[in-house]
Amino acid sequence: MLFPTVEFAIFFPIVLALSWALMPRQQLWKPFIVVASYVFYAAADPRFCFLLAAITLVSQGAAVAIQRTEDERLRKWFTAGGVAFDLGALAVFKYYGFFVSDVSDALDSIGLGMPLPLVTIALPVGVSFFSFQAVTYVVDVKRRQTEPASLLDAAVYLSFFPHLVAGPIVRASEFLPQLREPRDPNRVAVGAGLSLVALGLIKKVMIADYLGRTLVDPVFAVPQSYGAPDAILAAYGYAAQIFCDFSGYTDMAIGLALLMGFVFPQNFNSPYRATGFRDFWRRWHMTLSRFLRDYLYIPLGGNRKGRIRTYLNLMLTMALGGLWHGAAWNFVAWGAYQGTGLSAEHAIKGRLGRIFPGWLRWFVTFNLIVVGWILFRSTSIAALGDYMSALVRSGPATLYSVPVVGAILLVIGLQLLPERPMEGIELRLGRLQPLLLGAALALVVVVVGATVPSQGVPPFIYFRF
Amino acid sequence: MSGRRESDAINRLMPEGLETIAEMEAESRPGREGEPHGDDSLMERFDRWGLRRYSAWDGVKAVALAVLLLLLFAGGAVRKAADELKPGLGRDIVKAVGSPSGWVADQLPLAGARRDLTSWLSPNQELTGRGFAAGGVSPGRTASVLPPVPAAPQPLDRLLVTGDSLSTPLDIEIARKLADRGSGVEVTRDPHLATGISNAGLVDWSRLSTTQAADDHPDAVVMFIGANEGYSMPGPGGAQVSCCGPQWEAIFRSRVSQMMGNYLGGGAQRVYWLTVPTQRDPARKPIADDVNRAIEEAASAYGPAVRVVDLRPTFTPGDTYRDSISISGNQTIVRQSDGIHLNQTGASVAADLVLAALDRDFTY
Numbered sequence: 001m002l003f004p005t006v007e008f009a010i011f012f013p014i015v016l017a018l019s020w021a022l023m024p025r026q027q028l029w030k031p032f033i034v035v036a037s038y039v040f041y042a043a044a045d046p047r048f049c050f051l052l053a054a055i056t057l058v059s060q061g062a063a064v065a066i067q068r069t070e071d072e073r074l075r076k077w078f079t080a081g082g083v084a085f086d087l088g089a090l091a092v093f094k095y096y097g098f099f100v101s102d103v104s105d106a107l108d109s110i111g112l113g114m115p116l117p118l119v120t121i122a123l124p125v126g127v128s129f130f131s132f133q134a135v136t137y138v139v140d141v142k143r144r145q146t147e148p149a150s151l152l153d154a155a156v157y158l159s160f161f162p163h164l165v166a167g168p169i170v171r172a173s174e175f176l177p178q179l180r181e182p183r184d185p186n187r188v189a190v191g192a193g194l195s196l197v198a199l200g201l202i203k204k205v206m207i208a209d210y211l212g213r214t215l216v217d218p219v220f221a222v223p224q225s226y227g228a229p230d231a232i233l234a235a236y237g238y239a240a241q242i243f244c245d246f247s248g249y250t251d252m253a254i255g256l257a258l259l260m261g262f263v264f265p266q267n268f269n270s271p272y273r274a275t276g277f278r279d280f281w282r283r284w285h286m287t288l289s290r291f292l293r294d295y296l297y298i299p300l301g302g303n304r305k306g307r308i309r310t311y312l313n314l315m316l317t318m319a320l321g322g323l324w325h326g327a328a329w330n331f332v333a334w335g336a337y338q339g340t341g342l343s344a345e346h347a348i349k350g351r352l353g354r355i356f357p358g359w360l361r362w363f364v365t366f367n368l369i370v371v372g373w374i375l376f377r378s379t380s381i382a383a384l385g386d387y388m389s390a391l392v393r394s395g396p397a398t399l400y401s402v403p404v405v406g407a408i409l410l411v412i413g414l415q416l417l418p419e420r421p422m423e424g425i426e427l428r429l430g431r432l433q434p435l436l437l438g439a440a441l442a443l444v445v446v447v448v449g450a451t452v453p454s455q456g457v458p459p460f461i462y463f464r465f
Numbered sequence: 466m467s468g469r470r471e472s473d474a475i476n477r478l479m480p481e482g483l484e485t486i487a488e489m490e491a492e493s494r495p496g497r498e499g500e501p502h503g504d505d506s507l508m509e510r511f512d513r514w515g516l517r518r519y520s521a522w523d524g525v526k527a528v529a530l531a532v533l534l535l536l537l538f539a540g541g542a543v544r545k546a547a548d549e550l551k552p553g554l555g556r557d558i559v560k561a562v563g564s565p566s567g568w569v570a571d572q573l574p575l576a577g578a579r580r581d582l583t584s585w586l587s588p589n590q591e592l593t594g595r596g597f598a599a600g601g602v603s604p605g606r607t608a609s610v611l612p613p614v615p616a617a618p619q620p621l622d623r624l625l626v627t628g629d630s631l632s633t634p635l636d637i638e639i640a641r642k643l644a645d646r647g648s649g650v651e652v653t654r655d656p657h658l659a660t661g662i663s664n665a666g667l668v669d670w671s672r673l674s675t676t677q678a679a680d681d682h683p684d685a686v687v688m689f690i691g692a693n694e695g696y697s698m699p700g701p702g703g704a705q706v707s708c709c710g711p712q713w714e715a716i717f718r719s720r721v722s723q724m725m726g727n728y729l730g731g732g733a734q735r736v737y738w739l740t741v742p743t744q745r746d747p748a749r750k751p752i753a754d755d756v757n758r759a760i761e762e763a764a765s766a767y768g769p770a771v772r773v774v775d776l777r778p779t780f781t782p783g784d785t786y787r788d789s790i791s792i793s794g795n796q797t798i799v800r801q802s803d804g805i806h807l808n809q810t811g812a813s814v815a816a817d818l819v820l821a822a823l824d825r826d827f828t829y
Contacts, residue, residue: 006546007555009535010562013528020521043555097798123802185521192516194527213588221637221654224644258511259524266510379809386641430516438527442534449539450583 001043003252023182030152037159048124058085059134063141063148082138090131098327126165137172146173153179162257168267169287183261191430194437196255198444203248205448211241223387227395239370240411245461270415275361277341292321315339334375538579540570548666594675611729614770621827625683627655628690638816648829653681661693674724678731686728691741695752709751718759736771743781745804
């Protein structure tokens with residue numbers, strides 16, 4: 001079930017009302033919210049509920065087993081088992097086809113071709129997100145940063161529908177404490193929740209989908225047909241599109257959770273005002289970057305094992321982070337590109353500030369990030385080559401229009417404004433009377449709905465991941 | 466010292482009172498064993514911002530008001546949304562809400578006012594032409610009243626690739642291959658996801674095909690549709706005819722024929738209609754069989770003006786579903802994991818078949 005759909009508009013008000021009605025009776029609320037979340041998930045494909053349940057059961061089993069023993073060797077084994085199951089599920093469902101077809105091609109190329117079982121496996125929506133959350137649960141228990149929850153709490157944590165299919169990746173230590181007591185029904189950030197839902201809808205449908213339909217998709221589909229002016233605009237357009245698409249989803253997820261009394265971590269913080277790659281990853285998909293840092297980069301040794309090893313760790317972390325986005329080489333290349341940027345920045349750290357003014361560092365960083373998005377968006381290495389050729393080919397500017405250029409400038413420009421005015425707007429919206437905001441939300445939905453083409457609302461980009 | 470200066474410089478870019486580099490670095494410190502994570506403090510940002518709090522029931526009432534207003538102003542949209550859904554419990558629930566809310570919205574002037582106020586925002590083209598004939602069998606245009614098909618290959622300037630979700634990424638592959646050949650063919654890609662010829666409640670493909678021909682002026686049309694068929698259609702006398710069987714197939718054939726006639730009558734010289742390869746789910750086979758038979762029979766009435774590009778021998782020889790086929794001696798996956806659509810490699814193979822058919826009739 002997608003957020004901006006009629007099905008969800010029917011589902012959510014019912015669940016919201018029942019959730020608050022049952023909230024004081026936690027023994028009823030918890031089973032209710034698990035069932036509601038599984039219904040939400042089953043709308044995509046009921047079979048995948050078994051996978052979610054299996055990951056919940058195994059992670060819970062591992063967490064309890066880890067806590068029950070003080071033997072460090074056993075704790076490591078239980079952790080490894082739990083993590084292996086969670087990541088194994090991800091590997092099978094997400095990477096099997098990619099791995100088998102590439103291995104098959106490689107074997108064929110050296111004359112060792114063998115019949116590997118080439119089958120397509122349906123990708124369960126959200127598996128990349130809830131499998132990572134399950135990993136944080138098991139590892140945090142191992143690290144004694146959180147206590148094992150009851151099976152019901154673990155099920156609520158992993159299946160809670162606002163974050164189930166595309167994050168943010170909420171750590172166990174952030175969510176489980178919110179389950180210890182019923183949420184306070186007199187302290188709900190209703191204004192912020194409704195504002196975020198409305199803002200997310202506008203970002204997704206009115207900006208991201210519009211830019212995708214009118215600019216990005218045509219150029220990236222057939223870059224051979226376009227010259228440099230259009231290819232350059234489409235690259236900036238994609239930077240704006242992917243930000244609005246993903247942060248729009250996150251805004252809705254955080255807003256819906258707030259209405260239900262829960263707080264999710266921040267996932268975006270004006271990423272295009274970053275003045276370096278490290279700064280960018282503190283602002284872009286923050287819950288993924290901290291996952292990669294805490295559960296991959298630091299366990300690999302981080303920066304504690306010398307300069308060369310630091311660079312290797314950065315490259316490996318980011319390449320795997322790239323692969324997490326999709327089973328294709330362009331995502332690996334994008335991750336490696338980010339790793340190279342982080343390594344280069346690490347190598348010259350401290351000197352940048354002396355040599356270059358802040359605005360120049362911002363300008364260079366932003367454009368390097370946009371180049372990275374071309375890698376990310378290209379569907380193959382050949383398509384990437386076509387796009388790069390288009391970037392240097394002369395040609396007319398056919399896709400420039402006031403709404404398109406205006407939308408790109410708006411998305412990027414707003415991130416460059418001092419944050420205090422934006423915060424002020426959010427605060428003012430958050431203080432409005434809820435009924436007024438409810439009416440405003442209906443108005444936003446009507447206006448946003450009018451901009452939906454007959455082809456419908458495309459899925460969120462990050463649903464593929 | 467230099468690191469300090471860098472941090473200071475960056476902090477000057479940041480607004481006063483918000484996160485500083487030092488705070489961010491503190492947040493990025495991994496939690497020590499037994500301590501919570503350093504950046505769990507981000508969870509308190511709504512308190513830090515001092516956002517006003519209301520009661521949960523204020524929130525419930527606000528959401529309920531939004532839903533009520535939407536039902537009054539756009540109740541018909543709920544009814545329409547039900548038509549887009551696949552048959553099942555979800556569709557039944559949406560329909561149960563959509564039918565009464567649609568009726569209420571029809572009785573009030575609010576939906577009309579909404580349409581008047583927001584229609585300028587719509588990116589949709591205004592559909593023209595005649596819709597599918599209620600009662601099922603409509604003669605449409607026939608080959609006899611259409612201009613004769615040129616015997617010699619004609620220049621191809623404009624190509625329309627359309628259909629439901631099956632038509633993409635086929636449309637992209639055709640456009641890429643034509644561009645790679647250095648042709649100047651202008652390819653219009655116009656997929657209409659989730660639509661079906663048998664589901665005119667969502668999009669009436671008769672009107673859509675007329676509009677496409679009038680707006681895009683294609684020399685040739687490539688049509689790939691059939692992933693969302695199987696809906697009941699009104700038959701002679703108005704009674705609903707459910708899939709599948711000779712009667713459903715006859716109605717479907719007349720609709721396909723009407724669309725072919727709309728494209729040819731609208732100026733297209735040729736139509737290339739792709740058959741639907743066998744799908745993984747055996748329950749879908751009777752639908753695909755009826756659809757494919759209807760396509761072939763409808764096309765035969767138009768002679769060389771409509772060519773059927775049969776994908777079945779390539780993708781599902783023997784009418785047996787398979788994920789992979791042999792390409793250049795290597796077994797390669799050509800279907801998406803849903804067992805319905807072609808993946809990019811499969812679309813590339815299908816595009817080659819379409820281009821081979823185009824090569825017979827056009828120069829570019």
